[in-house]
Amino acid sequence: MTEAESIDQRPYHHGDLRRALIEAALALVGEEQDWAFSLREVARRAGVSHNAPYNHFSEKRDLLGAVAAAGFDALRERMRAAIAGIDRPRTALLACATAYVSAGVENPALYRLMFGSALAAPAPAARPGTTKEDSGRPAEARAAGAGAKAVLDEIILRGAKRGDFAISATNKSELSIAALSNWSAVHGLTMLVIDSLTGSELAIDTLVNRLMRTLLEGMEPR
Amino acid sequence: MTEAESIDQRPYHHGDLRRALIEAALALVGEEQDWAFSLREVARRAGVSHNAPYNHFSEKRDLLGAVAAAGFDALRERMRAAIAGIDRPRTALLACATAYVSAGVENPALYRLMFGSALAAPAPAARPGTTKEDSGRPAEARAAGAGAKAVLDEIILRGAKRGDFAISATNKSELSIAALSNWSAVHGLTMLVIDSLTGSELAIDTLVNRLMRTLLEGMEPR
DNA sequence: GCGCTAAGTGGACAGTGTCCATATTAAAGC
DNA sequence: GCTTTAATATGGACACTGTCCACTTAGCGC
Known part of the structure; x- marks a missing residue:
């Protein structure tokens, strides 16, 4: 033929x-x-x-790892676009958070995959060669995730430098904690929204706003 | 025989x-x-x-749903035990958060399962009979999850009543938002710790403390 | 005591992840 | 240009899975 x-x-x-x-x-x-x-x-x-x-x-898990990495890349770009041109750190933080949650809500399965155990090694107790710091996730996904987090880190740093946040711009630990707190809150909210566990009828953007306000201003009376 | x-x-x-x-x-x-x-x-x-x-x-998913429900029940009891006898809301909140994260870290897979998509219905687009508010999760797991969240709700309410938190104790929406913010932050931190994504070498309890401090006092200068 | 029904059994089926031996071809070396 | 080689694709096989079906067992209400 x-x-x-x-x-x-x-x-x-x-x-x-x-x-x-x-x-x-x-x-x-x-x-x-x-x-x-x-x-x-x-x-x-x-x-x-x-x-x-x-x-x-080499495995299905490897493919999923690559997919997760692609998801992180997309998330990073989305956040970058959302904060482009915004000067005030507080405003940028809010825009970033909103973009983050939106991305998660639009494709919950992808978001879950990025953080899911599907990537973690099978690990029937005590795998060799895996430190407790990597949890067996593929390096590709880890790197992409770090890239996304960097967007947040940068906003925090700017806010610290400007004195908008009560954080020393030279204290790595303080900066790191602040970024982690923000990521935790936004990550957690995204998951709860995805799982329909917010127990609220407010629009998602409103929830993000209130969450970030709490984070910025605190729960205790000023 | x-x-x-x-x-x-x-x-x-x-x-x-x-x-x-x-x-x-x-x-x-x-x-x-x-x-x-x-x-x-x-x-x-x-x-x-x-x-x-x-x-x-009827399905494997059903079994997993029951397992998740059991996980939520255990989590609730653990939180209850952690805050028993603590009067000050701020202290209780911290103890509760610490217990929560500990539970998640001790059995990451169970914690992931509780919030995981393994419970969500297969849902190839537009299932019937599922409102967007239930996401297809089994009722058993939902109820158990709500029971766990109630522990948190109660602490927030107490703090509001005492004036320890800047929240109106009679404003349901405000209370709900505050609880959601706390849950989001703690849930998110738990997940990040499980995924080894905190990027910090601090002890977990320390991370929880710092996170809750941020939530209570805010990031902006006072 | 007797039937009804819930709770157990084994067999079957299509479909899965992964291993192996084999075939095809693009690229590298002469 | 021709040949060797290594990368890439193929089909077959295997053990195993979730779930369906027809069937058996035995506890419980009448």
């Missing part, structure tokens, strides 16, 4: 299968709002055999 | 299989730090056939 290569006669080698697989998986996560889909289904979508993915990912 | 029922001749009917299955699953979650174990493995542990569980749970 040296001639019959009319329709869908794809070449033996895909050429860019790794990216194609990640994109297919990303689409599946979005559609099914779950990552229980089979690796074979991903392969089908990419138009390759059920074994082709193993040339690019 | 009317006589040979010497060893391990269990009766045909288990008697309390439902509870036994939940306990076996709970143990498996604790051991494997994952809920990818098979329903058949749970059945094996309970000493019944691979189909017996279906008389008590």
